[in-house]
Amino acid sequence: MNSPTPAIEIQHLAYSYGKAEAVHDLSLRVLPGRCYGLFGRNGAGKTTTMKCLLNLLRPQRGQVRVFGLDPAQAEVEVKRRLAYVPDQLAFYPWMTVRETLDYLTSFREHWDGKKEQELFDRFGLDPAKRTDALSKGQRTQLALIAAICPEPDLLVLDEPTSGLDPIVRREFIETVIGAYQEGQPGSRTILVSTHLIAEFEGLIDEFAIIDQGAAVLTVEADQARERYQRIRARFAQAPPTVDLKGALQVRLEGRELELVVNGSGPELLERIRKHNPESLSTESLTLEEIFVAALKS
Amino acid sequence: MLFHINFKSGKPVYLQLVDQVKAAAASGALQPGEALPSIRPLAEELRLNRNTIAKAYAELESLSVIETLPGKGCFLKQNHSPLRKEIRRKLLIEEIDQAIVMAHHLQVPGPEFLELIQERMKALEHKRRANEEHKEK
Numbered sequence: 032m033n034s035p036t037p038a039i040e041i042q043h044l045a046y047s048y049g050k051a052e053a054v055h056d057l058s059l060r061v062l063p064g065r066c067y068g069l070f071g072r073n074g075a076g077k078t079t080t081m082k083c084l085l086n087l088l089r090p091q092r093g094q095v096r097v098f099g100l101d102p103a104q105a106e107v108e109v110k111r112r113l114a115y116v117p118d119q120l121a122f123y124p125w126m127t128v129r130e131t132l133d134y135l136t137s138f139r140e141h142w143d144g145k146k147e148q149e150l151f152d153r154f155g156l157d158p159a160k161r162t163d164a165l166s167k168g169q170r171t172q173l174a175l176i177a178a179i180c181p182e183p184d185l186l187v188l189d190e191p192t193s194g195l196d197p198i199v200r201r202e203f204i205e206t207v208i209g210a211y212q213e214g215q216p217g218s219r220t221i222l223v224s225t226h227l228i229a230e231f232e233g234l235i236d237e238f239a240i241i242d243q244g245a246a247v248l249t250v251e252a253d254q255a256r257e258r259y260q261r262i263r264a265r266f267a268q269a270p271p272t273v274d275l276k277g278a279l280q281v282r283l284e285g286r287e288l289e290l291v292v293n294g295s296g297p298e299l300l301e302r303i304r305k306h307n308p309e310s311l312s313t314e315s316l317t318l319e320e321i322f323v324a325a326l327k328s
Numbered sequence: 329m330l331f332h333i334n335f336k337s338g339k340p341v342y343l344q345l346v347d348q349v350k351a352a353a354a355s356g357a358l359q360p361g362e363a364l365p366s367i368r369p370l371a372e373e374l375r376l377n378r379n380t381i382a383k384a385y386a387e388l389e390s391l392s393v394i395e396t397l398p399g400k401g402c403f404l405k406q407n408h409s410p411l412r413k414e415i416r417r418k419l420l421i422e423e424i425d426q427a428i429v430m431a432h433h434l435q436v437p438g439p440e441f442l443e444l445i446q447e448r449m450k451a452l453e454h455k456r457r458a459n460e461e462h463k464e465k
Contacts, residue, residue, distance in 0.1 A: 064379065065379070066377045066379065201375075204375065205372040205375060206372065208371075208377070208378075209368050209371050209372045209378065212368075212371075212377075212378045212379075213368055213378070232335055232375075233333065233335070233341065233374060233375045233376040233377060233380070234375065234376065234377045235377070236377060236379055236380075253340035253341060253342075256335065256336075256338060256340075257338055257340070260338060304433065313338065314336040314337070314338065315335065315336045315337065315338040316336075317335055317336065318335075
């Protein structure tokens, strides 16, 4: 069976700013139609990676492919099919919201006016307002309208919700991703970088946790939640010595035992059961907890 | 119908949706011919990726629990499993085996386990009847 051309394929990417290595041997692949999260702490290399996809930076080692094309060779073709919302937004300050969108539309072959109107209504954004008078949240809304209305095959979002208040963040996630994916879900791909992971919990199909420029973990979200579990046990007396090899974290307090495990859950559960605990329960970690666990271990 | 998602249950999110539709169908809370919520509003309400919901609906459709009418949405089907009886039995046996293993681990003895099954079946029947009475009114 032929697998579809990945929307993004990164192999052994490396990039340094002078002596400071921002990305160090990063590999990942994003299939069309997926919502892919790039999770990492500040300075982990998320923005540098995205800039390499857009040919804003040239990879120093390794290679990147977008829709199977080299962004350095086929820059126009690649950029026709994607939209990028950077972490630092810049608009011409003297233009109004309407003028800004008209200006941006002129670069695009296609523009969904109905979607634009729908998003205006949802956000309550005033088209006559000058862009230098917009709040941070409104600037993000404008950038997102501009990114979604051309209906690109790939949406690249760099920290789209940082600096926004919780209400705007919720609104953003619900509305924008819903509006973007409507239509041809099979080809609408999202690459989103963030360190506010909890907000993307239900939206992410698959993610990479990157640290110091390399991927620590790339996995499907459902699979990650299945592998990373918290086990709680309470014993009648002070806990017996159980072999806890394979646990990422162990907490012991009086008669209670709490473990965080990665994949070795069933095995450890079996070992704990042998000691007849009074109570025994498991729950999945949230993506944010998985992020912390993956970086700490 | 109203869905509830629990990210901590360890069960894939799309399966949680599948199971909730199946449960609603079995209890009569969702009636044959009744529409399921459409994908985009549901995605926004639950703050889920539409892929997840589409995957759940595709699974339900392949199990013949629902049918999709193009341009109209997804609807609960009459209860006719397309699978042969032996396959249906096999699928059910897998589930029962799991419950039996669970009962063993939780130290619930056999007779009590059987009693529990009868009790749960009665509870479901009760729910069904309540839903039907409600419909007749």
